[in-house]
Amino acid sequence: MTHPCLRFGACCAHFRVAFHWSEADIAMAGDVPPALTEKLDPHRLVMRGTQASRPRCVALVGAVGQEAHCGIYAQRPSVCREVQPSWEFGTLSSQCDKARVAHGMSPLTPQDWVDYVPTDS
Numbered sequence: 001m002t003h004p005c006l007r008f009g010a011c012c013a014h015f016r017v018a019f020h021w022s023e024a025d026i027a028m029a030g031d032v033p034p035a036l037t038e039k040l041d042p043h044r045l046v047m048r049g050t051q052a053s054r055p056r057c058v059a060l061v062g063a064v065g066q067e068a069h070c071g072i073y074a075q076r077p078s079v080c081r082e083v084q085p086s087w088e089f090g091t092l093s094s095q096c097d098k099a100r101v102a103h104g105m106s107p108l109t110p111q112d113w114v115d116y117v118p119t120d121s
């Protein structure tokens, strides 16, 4: 089965995605593309699109709930790396569940991972 994060993308269209400015600063070894960010305050940037009343990260590709994925996966901010899908590693994620429910999807369950085989890609 395909990893759920390569199909659903709910968390990328639900939360404000804020992080320290250094993550988008090349001189600080930041990876996040600066053009996809905007200033939140003196210390933080946000991914464009995630401050909207109906958030959707500018880097999200595809249709939420069908076939959506991060277009800058290897360069995504630390906050995105920290959100884990519910039950992939044995525990639920309230953020994953909350975003999925907001988009009309059921929270993931341990059963959703039974047929998942991780790949290197």
Ligand code: SF4
Residues within 6 Å of the ligand: 011, 012, 017, 047, 057, 058, 059, 060, 061, 069, 070, 071, 072, 073, 076, 077, 080
């Ligand atoms: S940077 Fe990628 S993982 Fe993070 S919110 Fe945007 S699309 Fe999602």
